[in-house]
Amino acid sequence: MEESTRWMIHTSLFLFTFIFLLKITLKKLSKHKNLPPSPPSLPFIGHLHLIKEPLHRSLHKLAQIYGHIFFLRVGTRNMLVVSSPSAVEECLSKNDITFANRTSHTLAGKYLNYNNTALGFSPYGELHRKLRRLTTTELFSTNRLAMFTKVREEEVQLLVKQIFEGCKGELLSKVDLKRKCLELSFNIMLRVISGKRYYGEDAVALEAKEFQILMNEYVELLGNGNLNDCFPILKWIDFQGKKEKMINLMKKMDAFLQKLLDEKRRNWCNDQKNMTLIDVMLDLQQKEPEFYTHEIVKGVVLVILVAGSEPSATTMEWALSLLLNHPETMNKVRAEIDTCVGQDKLVNESDASKLKYLQMVLMETLRLYPPAPLMLPHESSNDCNVCGFDIPKGTMLLVNLWALHRDPNLWKDPTRFVPERFEEGELGGGEIYNMIPFGVGRRSCPGAALAKRFIGHAIGSLIQCFEWERIGDEEIDMNEGIGLTMPKVEPLVALCKPRQVMVEVISNI
Numbered sequence: 279m280e281e282s283t284r285w286m287i288h289t290s291l292f293l294f295t296f297i298f299l300l301k302i303t304l305k306k307l308s309k310h311k312n313l314p315p316s317p318p319s320l321p322f323i324g325h326l327h328l329i330k331e332p333l334h335r336s337l338h339k340l341a342q343i344y345g346h347i348f349f350l351r352v353g354t355r356n357m358l359v360v361s362s363p364s365a366v367e368e369c370l371s372k373n374d375i376t377f378a379n380r381t382s383h384t385l386a387g388k389y390l391n392y393n394n395t396a397l398g399f400s401p402y403g404e405l406h407r408k409l410r411r412l413t414t415t416e417l418f419s420t421n422r423l424a425m426f427t428k429v430r431e432e433e434v435q436l437l438v439k440q441i442f443e444g445c446k447g448e449l450l451s452k453v454d455l456k457r458k459c460l461e462l463s464f465n466i467m468l469r470v471i472s473g474k475r476y477y478g479e480d481a482v483a484l485e486a487k488e489f490q491i492l493m494n495e496y497v498e499l500l501g502n503g504n505l506n507d508c509f510p511i512l513k514w515i516d517f518q519g520k521k522e523k524m525i526n527l528m529k530k531m532d533a534f535l536q537k538l539l540d541e542k543r544r545n546w547c548n549d550q551k552n553m554t555l556i557d558v559m560l561d562l563q564q565k566e567p568e569f570y571t572h573e574i575v576k577g578v579v580l581v582i583l584v585a586g587s588e589p590s591a592t593t594m595e596w597a598l599s600l601l602l603n604h605p606e607t608m609n610k611v612r613a614e615i616d617t618c619v620g621q622d623k624l625v626n627e628s629d630a631s632k633l634k635y636l637q638m639v640l641m642e643t644l645r646l647y648p649p650a651p652l653m654l655p656h657e658s659s660n661d662c663n664v665c666g667f668d669i670p671k672g673t674m675l676l677v678n679l680w681a682l683h684r685d686p687n688l689w690k691d692p693t694r695f696v697p698e699r700f701e702e703g704e705l706g707g708g709e710i711y712n713m714i715p716f717g718v719g720r721r722s723c724p725g726a727a728l729a730k731r732f733i734g735h736a737i738g739s740l741i742q743c744f745e746w747e748r749i750g751d752e753e754i755d756m757n758e759g760i761g762l763t764m765p766k767v768e769p770l771v772a773l774c775k776p777r778q779v780m781v782e783v784i785s786n787i
Contacts, residue, residue, distance in 0.1 A: 340359070397578060455772055501760065585730075594733055
């Protein structure tokens with residue numbers, strides 16, 4: 279009887295609070311007479327019934343009906359969805375400061391990103407500007423990228439050597455490319471951040487596997503829709519158990535990050551030429567301890583490590599999948615490498631950046647499979663106007679890059695893999711908003727240059743050194759999974775053998 283009474287009280291409180299918040303939301307909306315087009319909604323839930331997974335495809339279908347700018351309401355949350363160059367430009371150029379905030383009051387921001395102090399989730403202001411300046415000057419600047427060129431090239435060579443040693447002479451050997459790509463990108467980022475590597479002969483294999491599991495769960499929790507954020511009352515009862523999952527995950531993630539910091543403190547390097555990101559942050563922590571708290575430092579490391587590893591590995595996996603399904607394109611890449619680099623040395627990062635056709639393959643991969651099909655949500659800090667429509671304060675902005683990059687009004691045969699389109703200058707005559715795989719504006723990805731450098735180099739090295747084939751006659755499955763970075767449903771596994779002309783070069787690595 280007591281349990282039944284308690285349930286009734288909780289239910290009544292839930293309904294009362296929800297209706298109260300909904301009335302406030304609708305009252306605010308009523309002040310804005312000229313909202314963007316919007317589908318018919320249902321009481322209480324708004325447009326929730328129209329949103330399906332994967333979200334980028336669901337929103338694309340709505341855009342085909344209501345246009346490239348439309349308005350949704352999910353519970354108490356207002357959403358603006360855009361997928362045209364003009365709308366993106368108005369939001370992230372004309373109204374860049376207004377939309378510079380991240381979505382507020384989310385469970386992911388609070389429990390997975392050190393209470394919204396990590397770079398990707400920090401509100402726009404002094405904190406964000408300092409963190410952004412730190413990453414652009416200390417990690418992704420031209421000088422810093424050049425300083426760590428040797429690290430990236432060493433890791434790519436080690437990957438080539440590992441695959442070579444796993445090959446069985448003239449026979450085709452099976453390679454788990456998803457795992458290899460993730461190990462490569464993770465090692466590169468970890469060496470830049472801490473000077474340590476986790477995969478390979480001198481690596482800590484068990485710790486690496488444990489953290490890989492944590493990172494996969496982290497990205498999954500970030501990418502999955504969370505009704506608690508749209509219906510705040512649900513946070514009281516931890517609907518779907520998301521809050522508990524995030525808290526438990528972050529305890530383990532925090533312990534890993536703390537261990538990295540403790541190791542670096544014991545072996546702190548203040549040599550400017552060899553300082554890792556953690557060394558730089560420990561130095562700043564001594565100078566400004568009130569700002570660079572332990573949580574701030576760990577938040578930066580967390581975001582750089584996850585955002586620099588998983589999306590890059592996924593992009594490599596998509597690129598190699600596309601090339602395996604288009605062997606004539608792979609042969610053109612290999613021919614370009616043989617002509618421009620030769621067969622007596624391994625392609626290096628500088629070589630790869632000059633290989634025009636290889637770079638077109640990378641651009642076409644980023645067009646079809648951007649690192650994140652939806653940009654991380656922004657939020658309007660004030661009322662504003664976008665494309666002639668009134669947008670209320672507190673509206674979540676979703677930019678559908680997947681739809682933008684496949685718009686038939688912008689791209690010829692938009693769903694086809696055609697690297698040559700960039701040779702013909704199809705990028706809208708220089709219109710930067712036609713294709714923005716790393717975002718644009720104040721919240722654009724600061725690591726875009728780094729990602730392009732080592733992804734192009736890695737793909738070029740694998741094609742130069744090995745012959746690649748699909749397992750069986752069927753094409754590689756290109757279906758998209760659900761997640762923040764749009765993973766492949768079927769992890770990429772392929773067959774390979776060393777190219778005879780490259781065996782001696784690889785053997786000398």
